[in-house]
Amino acid sequence: MYLNCHSYHSLRYGTLSPEGLVKSAVEKNIDCLVLTDINNTSCAYDFVRECNSMNVRPVLGIEFRTKEGNLLYIGIAKNNKGFYELNNFFTKHSLDNTLLPDRAPVFEEAYIIYRNNQIDPDKLRENEFIGIAPYELPKLYTSSLKEYMEKLVMLNTVTFSNAEGYEAHC
Numbered sequence: 001m002y003l004n005c006h007s008y009h010s011l012r013y014g015t016l017s018p019e020g021l022v023k024s025a026v027e028k029n030i031d032c033l034v035l036t037d038i039n040n041t042s043c044a045y046d047f048v049r050e051c052n053s054m055n056v057r058p059v060l061g062i063e064f065r066t067k068e069g070n071l072l073y074i075g076i077a078k079n080n081k082g083f084y085e086l087n088n089f090f091t092k093h094s095l096d097n098t099l100l101p102d103r104a105p106v107f108e109e110a111y112i113i114y115r116n117n118q119i120d121p122d123k124l125r126e127n128e129f130i131g132i133a134p135y136e137l138p139k140l141y142t143s144s145l146k147e148y149m150e151k152l153v154m155l156n157t158v159t160f161s162n163a164e165g166y167e168a169h170c
Helices: 018-027 044-053 080-096 134-142 144-151 163-169
Strands: 002-005 032-035 057-065 071-077 110-115 128-132 152-154
Touching (some): 002 071, 018 044, 032 044, 071 080, 080 110, 144 152
Parallel strands (some): 002 032
Antiparallel strands (some): 057 071, 071 110
């Protein structure tokens, strides 16, 4: 399962259509996929429909970023109520034209993933985790994070599937 996939609805980041994203997952024998477009959920319906047609379990979320484009956290819905919580939170800030907080609020039905060094691991709530990128794995052997293994998740963002997509992404 990939926890942080972007479609082309993540402007300047993702290059894949919802159909292309799911097709790529099927080709790699992935049976569950998490769509976390940046600051939007506009392709959720198309993504879920495509996943259902190809026997891939769809999971929805949002990658929350600042107006400058810096990653704050990734929210992943456990269920429809969690997707509502994430959307309600983002919509309120958008309509009120207020900045997203550096720390996610308490969500009852959603998981939150922070990047390494964004938050003290001792202050993580039950539903919060730290995402580790593939290039960070070798550093875990000497990191204090190895004491928090139950709070670590692999975070390998999917934004393109081939060299052409990489060029478009760049």
